[in-house]
Amino acid sequence: MEAELKGLLDGLDSLKRSLVDSNHHASIDKLRLRVDHLMDLAKSERVRRLKVKDMSAEVVDSNPYSRLMALQRMGIVENYERIRDFSVAIVGIGGVGSVAAEMLTRCGIGRLLLYDYDKVELANMNRLFFRPDQAGMTKTDAAVQTLSDINPDVVLESYTLNITTVKGFETFMSSLKSKSFRPSKEDSGVDLVLSCVDNYEARMVVNQACNELNQIWMESGVSEDAVSGHIQLLIPGETACFACAPPLVVASGVDERTLKREGVCAASLPTTMGVVAGLLVQNTLKFLLKFGNVSPYLGYNSLKDYFPTMEMRPNPHCLNAACLERQNEYLLAKPARDAAAKAKMEAEASSVVETPLHDENEWNIRVVDDIELEKTDATSSDALPEGLTRELPRADEFQDPAAGVTVSFVDDLEDLRRQLDALNKI
């Protein structure tokens, strides 16, 4: 658009040079002004967010990361900015995968690898993310268009291919192995693979790739009736792989696609897919940034708002050879794992109480030790700031304080041990 307008300006200028009448010059100058205005309009229509070099916690309206960096001050995440180091591969950019990609993009993930072979259709408009004007584009191209506008800091790699073909699988594998983004990374080139595909065959292909690469991944799915879904964490050798516990009926020999009937499609809802994408990326953030409990499996039954959880150990009779290899490695590494866990526990025990938990303390929270508490009048410590009233009675107006047990203040672990020994001798 801008190049076209520049051409128009040049045309007007050369016409002006060929004219002698000053009235004509004035008309052309007026036309020039119109084109200048159009130029401004064209530019303003594609105002893009500038790249941001470092994530700042500064609380200003222009900072796209202030609400994320606040997770550190709130004590949820230790080092949020680490998110920029991570690469996540998303296989399947449909109703779940596209929303997962947008969430990770808005969270400022370092690099996203996107895989899909399909095109955007109007029939996809009942899920979040794609726009009607993107109908006809490949899902990967449309995703890159939208995501790079939202956050130009994210490195986007798009692969328009079908991973279930021989050539597609080769490209899939080599892209997962490539360490161009973070050469120092161990094992594969990505930190996590998210499977957001809609069929069994593609899931088995992701499973095969991740078992071969010893790559941790998460699987997701939404039922054909649109009202339930699940996410699952798969750690090769440590948890069940996708082939360890196959569906009760497995299509063997028959092409899954021939089971589909003409004129019949699965139902889908933006709600169910949005929830599943949210649960999937939340689990991803917990896994990458090490906070909360990473769920091994979480289901979502929307009709009853029921969320089943479970853990699945690997199947020693799994039909997937790479899975059996990973299971063996996991068993062989047990002594090393136990030793590392023991060393970590000991290190944590010895470092306790040495440094304050938070150097910055914006909330003015302070630790009051038991001795100080005993000196303080119990009712006055419960007093509210001016202007605040208590709507309900305090709990201790109903309950008697637990009586009889007094624990005196302990200086260190040695003291505690001595007191325990003394108690044991009684």
Place this chain on the structure above:
Amino acid sequence: MEAELKGLLDGLDSLKRSLVDSNHHASIDKLRLRVDHLMDLAKSERVRRLKVKDMSAEVVDSNPYSRLMALQRMGIVENYERIRDFSVAIVGIGGVGSVAAEMLTRCGIGRLLLYDYDKVELANMNRLFFRPDQAGMTKTDAAVQTLSDINPDVVLESYTLNITTVKGFETFMSSLKSKSFRPSKEDSGVDLVLSCVDNYEARMVVNQACNELNQIWMESGVSEDAVSGHIQLLIPGETACFACAPPLVVASGVDERTLKREGVCAASLPTTMGVVAGLLVQNTLKFLLKFGNVSPYLGYNSLKDYFPTMEMRPNPHCLNAACLERQNEYLLAKPARDAAAKAKMEAEASSVVETPLHDENEWNIRVVDDIELEKTDATSSDALPEGLTRELPRADEFQDPAAGVTVSFVDDLEDLRRQLDALNKI
């Protein structure tokens, strides 16, 4: 843009009329062609989805409603197209409200009323929905821009106002009462109000409006540390209102905003807000389209993936006068409610088994009665279609069939009663 280009064309035409040299005419014609091309470009940049008169279940790529209408064939929703009759008001177009609005828009809701007084900032980009190029626009204007592109079938009403001001509250109330969209609707002009605000004061205002109008609403919220949230259904007089069980500490007299500190902001995540919006709109769809169980309260603790549920009865000592009025009305209407419930049960009992459940039967499911089952060989009825194998043994290879109890086929309820009487006499 298109109007500007039209002006440019007119300018060129009048310049052409004032020139006599045919060389000049040719130059101007060339410039005209350039402008025509720009016109095409401008038009193609805003290709918009056309309005769709009736929702069709036809399975073609160009049908934006095929995956939603499939909910009928799957037996989840009886009449999906009814969604076009409903009006939903969303108060607060932030991280939860904007995503809720997009989900309802993609579901093809009839009419959305959007309320917010705030502007889009880059600091909002860590949540879904708004784009960086919308920074500086009001949230309501930006939402209408995005939503009307996604689905032009939805009637959008945008109210850029603060409901906590006297004037804002008046407009809020009159917009909820207006029945221009569906004049035949009883009570208020909307079917549901969704509260997606981020402060106590605004929640109390929504509560007041809904208690006064006897308007069913749903409340939503996300914690300041970004890792938990909730949704809640509030039916005036029947469930607790927002004032029935106030937070333990209530700011009275003090302006809530003065409690906020300079340079400190709440954390937020697109995941938590996306999940809460998804649960909220799923509950909305279940409520409007009458499927599944509408949750009275559903919490989301993302660190542990824990989803608490509860029910809250109204507080007979609630400080909200309108709530007490609704509670009285609800108690007074109990005999009528009981009679209606009884009549419904009786009607359902008498109509049972009279008509087939599904006239259309695309899945070729047939009801096999017990007599037919007894005749059939048990193993052959369990046989799989050609090409399918069973991965795991059948359940009955492990379990003995429950022995001793045989129930013969019963023709009607009278038969059953006679058999029960006979058993009781033994």
